Amino acid sequence: MNPDWTPICLVSRKDMPSFAADAVKGYKLVSFDTAKNKLNFANCADGQEELDCDIVFRDAVARCHSTARGQAEQGRLAQLWMERFGAEPPPLFDLNDTTNGAGLAPHLVPLFGQLWRESQARSTELMRELALLRGSFDQSQTAFSRLETFLHNSGGAERAQTVSLRPFPGHLPVLLTKDCPLEQRLPIESTGLSDLSFLIAEAPTGSGTLTAKLSLLESAQVVAEWAIPTENLSKGWVRLSLFRALGPDAQTPILHLDWTGSQPLKLAPSFRHPDIRFCATGSNAVLALSLWSYICGAAAPLPADGVVQLLGPQTLRWTIGPEALCNAVDLNVAKDLVEFTQWRGSLAVRPVNQTVSFVRIDNVGRPRLAHLHGGVKTEAVLGPDVEYCYGLAPQHKRSKQRGTLPKFLDGMTSDWLRLPPNEWAILHLFLAEPLKEVCDLYLMSRLVNDEVPEHPINACFYSLQGQAESGAS
Amino acid sequence: MKDTLQIHDQPLVAVVVPIFRHSVLLVDAIESVLAQVAPFGIKIVLVNDGCPQTETDVVCRHFARTHAPQITYLRKPNGGLSDARNHGVRHILAHLASVRAIYFLDADNGLRPPALARAFAVLETSADVGWVYPNIDMFGLNSAHDYGGKYSRLLHSEMNLCEAGSLIRREVFEAGVMFDTQFQSGFEDWEFFLSAASAGFSGQNLETFGFLYRKRPESMLAESERDAAGITFQLRKKHKALMSPRALISLEQQEMPRLAIVLSDLQQVILTTDPAQSSETISVEDYxxxxxxxxSNPAREVIPPYLCVTSSASFQALTATGLLHATFWMLESLADKTNFGAVTAFGLDEDRMGFAVHDTAQGRHKNVSFLMIGPYLLRDVIFDSASSWIDSLATETSQPSMALIELRLPQSSFDIAPLAKGTAIIDFLAILHRLRASIWIEGAKQRMDWREGDVTRREGSHLILRRHFADEPVYPRMPSGGRNIGLILPLVEFGGVEKVALNFARAIRARGDLPHLFVLNSGDAAISSDWRQVLESITFFTDASFGAWGGGTKTYFGTEIPHWAEQGNHDRAVAMMHWLDAVIDFHGGAMMGAMGKLKRLGIATGSSLHLVDLTAVGRPVGNVFLCMAYEHAFNVVAPCSLALADWCHALGIPKEKIVPTPNAPSFPISAQRLAAGLAQKGQRLPDEPLRVLYLGRLDAQKGLNRMTEVMQAAAADKLEWRIIGRPVLPDALANLSPDIQRVLEPALTRDEDLMAAFDWADVLVLLSEFEGLPLTILEAMRQGVVPIVTDVGAVGEVVINGQNGFLIPLLNAVAECLTSLRTLATNRDLLSRLSSAAARDMVGRDWIHATKPFLDALSGR
Incomplete structure (x- = not known):
């Protein structure tokens, strides 16, 4: 910013006061003439250096004359000024034949005072408007935050899958090699984008780190980054999650992938696309992708299978929703004990006796998980009481035999919650210590006594929420 | 801060912000420019367009004072948006020599931080780009619009492609392109960029520009949408040159050709509008x-809408016929109406040409040599999950409908086989299945771009030119080097008018111009090798509703105004001839009704007039009167005789418009041949019978009844008669008198045969009811045949009674003819004298000289 602006006072060249050459602090005296009906300005102090008309217009705050001839010239100036700029010229002062700078000061001081008062009023008005905007902003933020909490608590906080580009078997994989980063334009606008996943066609060998960045094409902003070491990469989908869905400013999201491993990382392609803008770098195919969205700018609990972005908030929430429930692994010996119901969004794990019926949901127990809770209910009007339980166990404890539960460590199971039919309850699992490694979740049910039910009992597990700290936001 | 000030002392980019009434939002706009991230200085020029709100002045002054020298504040009396922008530009051109590009930012819009750096980089790396324009991401009423794809002047003539928020090279303004202040209610930017395009500059879209447009329900642009029709009319008027059909077809050829012609044997695809040219040739795989x-994105990318499959041999064979453009024009029309248009050929023994269109090709379709499919059906059959319907094309019972053009060609002159026995069906199915099996098909179905493609006209770009002709398919011919002159004839047989037209064509060719024949009223014509040697192209006007005469409900001084002249599909005719430099109408009857439209396109129009027809009761009617009715539509009128020229002037055609083009003998004869014939004639013995010749059409106009009387009365005289010709209607032969039938010979078409006939004859008898200036008389006189003719029409301009022939009154024609014949039969000296005079009077009478003044007038010389 330039602080050197100086206000200008205009005086006719024919009416140059004797003090014109004096360097008067605080303002600049500029002479003008109207010869040939054109405005010409010159700086009195600098030996009549010619000045740009538009600069004079910008900076002129006053005019003065000390003779009748000067007054007439000022009239001429006013006319030309209006023709040239479409505006009235600055106010005019009569110096009454004054021959020194003191004659001008009495006019300028009230003028500057007036300008100062106007400026102060404007500044005050602007400050008041800023305050109003701040209040409005605070209100919006608070309301938004309450909306987020409401959605979290009422189960509406799941990220919705919006795009699914399936892999095309038989197509050659897209190779991500060291020092050859890959870009993939995502086929949606950025508003509300919360997760994206791509498919690793083959588990990587050797060591390396996969770095992913999400940027916005139009603003060239990087909005999220992830880093995944080889040991956390396997054949299958890799889901990258943002804490907060992208905001309402619609731009084109671009996924950037970088790999440091010595062997290429093979990514599964979807269809080939004729427009190279939409193809993965160096390929004629679009990567197999899935994309999720949520409310613009809002934070939804993270999906249990999502890799969390770097540099995010310290408190974490996850949701284990219908998507995860429907992929639960049925490990029971008997058949037809497990059924996912889309319209209810619940997973029925049917107990037949006091022996535990159970399913396993792989890898949804994320590191730092401290508390798990979710809805349970026996969907029947009449019938026996059912007990419900959660359990967490690391991947290496997966049993190879059907019907066999892993040995749960202390504190890694909830209490058995007994429920009569048709009664809703929230089942909690509070972990003594947050998880240090990825674990599988077991959903278990059993009958209280050994009576054989007449009909299959739909002991239903609903979506679960996980938190990193107990009582986290 | 010092570095910042220095960088802005020599800015490379200047942003002009015209302001009127956006005193608060202006701050956001200015801040978005101040926030630009760029390796060069950016000057901001605020132009207060006389805004009455004090706040605007205060904001501008404060920003200008605190951000000097980066921000300049200009104030001016209110003059409108265009005037404000121009004011900013003039200031920049006068005071900022370092600025290389100017950006216009409206006071309520904004830019993302990298915008100007990105746009400037495009100008730096692409010297042929005059301006860089953005996509439009709207906020307020949120939406996002893609204006991507290659810049096209053709599209730009039809829609506003470029936002005013574009970065424009300084040179555009230095070339004199400024905003037109007459366009005040919107669309200023469209007009500006059209002017830039007309000045030779072109634009380029930048997908990553980052321009943000504030959209409100009620805005200046919303207001101007309501006035769109009126504004567009003004635009088209101002940019007539760019938007004329001639300009548009050139743009279509360069930018968005409508044809993809597959040469299946070469596996090449020619992308073109004019099938005789090529915008681009690519492989089938590339296609x-x-x-x-x-x-996958029709708003950004374009492919010719019409696919035509053929072979290189068939293509060359069609080109050789002169029917290339006409055939493709017909194919395009048929592909619009049915599933397919196709071409085959049929060999004729006679030296004639023609065509027929069959609505169904059943049974004949398997050997077609050209097959064209329209855009919508092609898309449907490619993306259809099943192919049985389209595959039935190769079977006897083809399910898709197909209209067949059957070309009829003289097999002695053309290679018919590549046109009559083609493999276009199989070749088309091969290409189609390659398309269906393509690796790209799945991707093309997916919508990958989140922005709405706004340049929807890109997919239907061939319709832009059609709009000028009421959506009729437009003849696919580019105005090419040389003057293209059309000759319009209702039919081509052996009449005098056709012979005159042929000689006009020869004269046009001799001048270095290109003659093109248009046959209106028939799909079959006697277009002999004489015609074909001289013509550049041949087109049959395929409008089944066209009739040269008939159906009219009004008359002009007694001559019917034909129905088609008033209410016919003139647009189709004009679409056929739009590319010509001039047209000459040879008694085309109703086609005169379309001449005005051709003239308004800048095509010079001429009317060649030959004779005044008479009704059965002797009232003058016909093409000459029709020409009077449409006189305003013609630049020049060419009567075939001085008498007709005087008559036209007397009836009201201004003298300067009349350029008499006196008839001349219709075929050339070498000096040696002529001398030999005359010498042979001079050796005839006086006691040999007088040889009397009639040569011409055998219809009532020609006074055949009088001739019969003469023949009967002279039966005992020593005369030898030859009557050569045929009636227009074949079944009229039976109505001829036995005297005529006894000596009747078939019509002669070859020049050598005509010369031989004139060599034989001593005398030519022509006792017509009415005539113009018959070519037969001139041809006969040239070879020393003495004419005995009725004094009708302009015959008296060449036959001087008693000097080079006998000019006898119509009233007493039989008696006078008998007297003349008997005189010549007994006075061979007189015969010899008259013969020599006749031959001498025809020396120098040729078509090159005759047509020069008319053709000069037609070309504006």
Missing amino acids: IHRYFLAK
């Missing part, structure tokens, strides 16, 4: 890729 690229 397939481009096809799906266009289908």
Whole structure:
């Protein structure tokens, strides 16, 4: 910013006061003439250096004359000024034949005072408007935050899958090699984008780190980054999650992938696309992708299978929703004990006796998980009481035999919650210590006594929420 | 801060912000420019367009004072948006020599931080780009619009492609392109960029520009949308040159050709509008890729809408016929109406040409040599999950409908086989299945771009030119080097008018111009090798509703105004001839009704007039009167005789418009041949019978009844008669008198035969009811045949009674003819004298000289 602006006072060249050459602090005296009906300005102090008309217009705050001839010239100036700029010229002062700078000061001081008062009023008005905007902003933020909490608590906080580009078997994989980063334009606008996943066609060998960045094409902003070491990469989908869905400013999201491993990382392609803008770098195919969205700018609990972005908030929430429930692994010996119901969004794990019926949901127990809770209910009007339980166990404890539960460590199971039919309850699992490694979740049910039910009992597990700290936001 | 000030002392980019009434939002706009991230200085020029709100002045002054020298504040009396922008530009051109590009930012819009750096980089790396324009991401009423794809002047003539928020090279303004202040209610930017395009500059879209447009329900642009029709009319008027059909077809050829012609044997695809030219030739594989690229995003990418499959041999064979453009024009029309248009050929023994269109090709379709499919059906059969319907094309019972053009060609002159026995069906199915099996097909179905493609006209770009002709298919011919002159005839047989037209064509060719024949009223014509040697192209006007005469409900001084002249599909005719430099109408009857439209396109129009017809009761009617009715539509009128020229002037055609083009003998004869014939004639013995010749059409106009009387009365005289010709209607032969039938010979068409006939004859008898200036008389006189003719029409301009022939009154024609014949039969000296005079009077009478003044007038010389 330039602080050197100086206000200008205009005086006719024919009416140059004797003090014109004096360097008067605080303002600049500029002479003008109207010869040939054109405005010409010159700086009195600098030996009549010619000045740009538009600069004079910008900076002129006053005019003065000390003779009748000067007054007439000022009239001429006013006319030309209006023709040239479409505006009235600055106010005019009569110096009454004054021959020194003191004659001008009495006019300028009230003028500057007036300008100062106007400026102060404007500044005050602007400050008041800023305050109003701040209040409005605070209100919006608070309301938004309450909306987020409401959605979290009422189960509406799941990220919705919006795009699914399936892999095309038989197509050659897209190779991500060291020092050859890959870009993939995502086929949606950025508003509300919360997760994206791509498919690793083959588990990587050797060591390396996969770095992913999400940027916005139009603003060239990087909005999220992830880093995944080889040991956390396997054949299958890799889901990258943002804490907060992208905001309402619609731009084109671009996924950037970088790999440091010595062997290429093979990514599964979807269809080939004729427009190279939409193809993965160096390929004629679009990567197999899935994309999720949520409310613009809002934070939804993270999906249990999502890799969390770097540099995010310290408190974490996850949701284990219908998507995860429907992929639960049925490990029971008997058949037809497990059924996912889309319209209810619940997973029925049917107990037949006091022996535990159970399913396993792989890898949804994320590191730092401290508390798990979710809805349970026996969907029947009449019938026996059912007990419900959660359990967490690391991947290496997966049993190879059907019907066999892993040995749960202390504190890694909830209490058995007994429920009569048709009664809703929230089942909690509070972990003594947050998880240090990825674990599988077991959903278990059993009958209280050994009576054989007449009909299959739909002991239903609903979506679960996980938190990193107990009582986290 | 010092570095910042220095960088802005020599800015490379200046942003002009015209302001009127956006005193608060202006701050956001200015801040978005101040926030630009760029390796060069950016000057901001605020132009207060006389805004009455004090706040605007205060904001501008404060920003200008605190951000000097980066921000300049200009104030001016109110003059409108265009005037404000121009004011900013003039200031920049006068005071900022370092600025290389100017950006216009409206006071309520904004830019993302990298915008100007990115746009400037495009100008730096692409010297042929005059301006860089953005996509439009709207906020307020949120939406996002893609204006991507290659810049096209053709599209730009039809829609506003470029936002005013574009970065424009300084040179555009230095070339004199400024905003037109007459366009005040919106669309200023469209007009500006059209002017820039007309000055030779072109634009380029930048997908990553980062321009943000504030959209409100009620805005200046919303207001101007309501006035769109009126504004567009003004635009088209101002940019007539760019938007004329001649300009548009050139743009279509360069940018968005409508035809993809597959030469299946070469596996090449020619992308073109004019089938005789090529905008681009690519491989079939490239075509397939481009096809799906266009289908994946039709607003950004384009592929010719019409696919035509043929072979190189068939293509060359069609080109050789002179019917190339006409055939493709017909194919395009048929492909619009049915599933397919196709071409085959049929060999004729006679030296004639023609065509027929069959609505169904059943049974004959398997050997077609050209097959054209329209855009919508092609898309449907490619993306259809089943192919049985389209595959039935190769069977006897083809399910898709197909209209067949059957070309009829003299097999002695053309290679018919490549046209009559083609493999276009099989070749088309091969290409189609390659398209269906393409690796790109799945991707083309997916919508990958989140922005709405706004340049929807890109997919239907061939319709832009059609709009000028009421959506009729437009003849696919580019105005090419040389003057293209059309000759319009209702039919081509052996009449005098046709012979005159042929000689006009020869004269046009001799001048270095290009003659093109248009046959209106028939799909079959006697277009002999004489015609074909001289013509550049041949077109049959395929409008089944066209009739040269008939159906009219009004008359002009007694001559019917034909129905088609008033209410016919003139647009189709004009679409056929739009590319010509001039047209000459040879008694085309109703086609005169379309001449005005051709003239308004800048095509010079001429009317060649030959004779005044008479009704059965002797009232003058016909083409000459019709020409009077449409006189305003013609630049020049060419009567075939001085008498007709005087008559036209007397009836009201201004003298300067009349350029008499006196008839001349219709075929050339070498000096040696002529001398030999005359010498042979001079050796005839006086006691040999007088040889009397009639040569011409055998119809009532020709006074055949009088001739019969003469023949009967002279039966005992020593006369030898030859009557050569045929009636227009074949079944009229039976109505001829036995005297005529006894000596009747078939019509002669070859020049050598005509010369031989004139060599034989001593005398030519022509006792017509009415005539113009018959070519037969001139041809006969040239070879020393003495004419005995009725004094009708302009005959008296060449036959001087008693000097080079006998000019006898119509009233007493039989008696006078008998007297003349008997005189010549007994006075061979008189015969010899008259013969020599006749031959001498025809020396120098040729078509090159005759047509020069008319053709000069037609070309504006």
